[in-house]
Amino acid sequence: MSQRHALLATLTAQPMTGYELVKYFDGSFAYVWSAPHSQIYPELRRMERDGLVGVEVVPRGERAEKRVYSINEAGLAELQRWEREPTPYQSERDPYRLKAAHFEQATYEAARHQLQEHLRHFARALRDWEQMLADLDARRVSLLRRRLEQRPEEEHEAIVAFRKLAFRGEVLKARAEIAWAEEGLALLDELEGKGVPLRGER
Amino acid sequence: MSQRHALLATLTAQPMTGYELVKYFDGSFAYVWSAPHSQIYPELRRMERDGLVGVEVVPRGERAEKRVYSINEAGLAELQRWEREPTPYQSERDPYRLKAAHFEQATYEAARHQLQEHLRHFARALRDWEQMLADLDARRVSLLRRRLEQRPEEEHEAIVAFRKLAFRGEVLKARAEIAWAEEGLALLDELEGKGVPLRGER
DNA sequence: CAGTCCATGTAATAAGTTACATGATTAG
């Protein structure tokens, strides 16, 4: 049920429309938490029903409207309850690692392509996150500025530091995945160079 | 639809019962891919229906029976198709990072506890994987031995190397997560030492 | 006035979790 908490946490910065939340969870934050609009809109309605968010219907242009959601006290309490309670560690499902464990069923070309995509994906993530860390330091992130404006000065350091901590985790993870993909590509070169056959080549 | 491919890939080592597969995906491999029995048994039935696996009903004891599944040619073809086709990179959902990004809504105690659990979880994963790498090198893994017995000698090097590659990825990831949790714990000590207040402490 | 963005939904299907349910076999 973290979907709900992801939305509540984002709404602590400022009131937002579903559309703005959709963009947020489809932007660079999607490396941490992503959600399609088909999950966001219904969840906002459910949270409204459950009294965790308030809604203001604002006209836009002549004929259209938009629904601006804001977190209320019950929503904040629920977010804090979730933040304080431990999140257990359980199941993982990593299709890339699963696939690599059985690369002998692929071809050298296919295996290489997959690892190159891995590299590309995490290299991009790394660039995005390092940029984000720099932007956070320079207070260039508008959502962060909004968040800080609402809180007393003495809390600012922690708010920025925790945001950076999360992104720092993504940086470390991306570097590990890049190193792994490089090891994998080197292995493929070595095996193919030696002429080691793969079952999947047939 | 990787569930199916995880099962097919495991069955390339040897014919197995659903129960044996359940244990496998609940053991140390669960850090890569986990599945509960409520997903495994029905999926095996579906794969049987779809002609990807064969089944032999073997008596066990006086009254009981067990169903031993083996991958067939169509199943192998499907596994190889999946191995050769690229797996796209999309959405991530990391509740631990999401939580850390908003630790200001928690308490120092709760945040510290979560990161200590993170450390413990990945330290255990690291131990398990390093042990597994050593066992693979020494050919101490029975499933691996079964897998190798069935394949010509010249393929052995690749089979072992890919298995190790996957586990090596888990080792790198575990180390990155451990380093992250340690950074986080140091940050919490620093902030609390300075007396920086958290909204969630109220 | 055309294309892009803003904005919000629903429906069908697929996948995943948790609980309920049962019974034989084997080792000590």
Next chain:
DNA sequence: CTAATCATGTAACTTATTACATGGACTG
């Protein structure tokens, strides 16, 4: 004889994905 392990399911519920669907507002 009892506990652990072997063995296999189903049901109810929750989540997630993908596709279908619509229409106003703004920019050039």
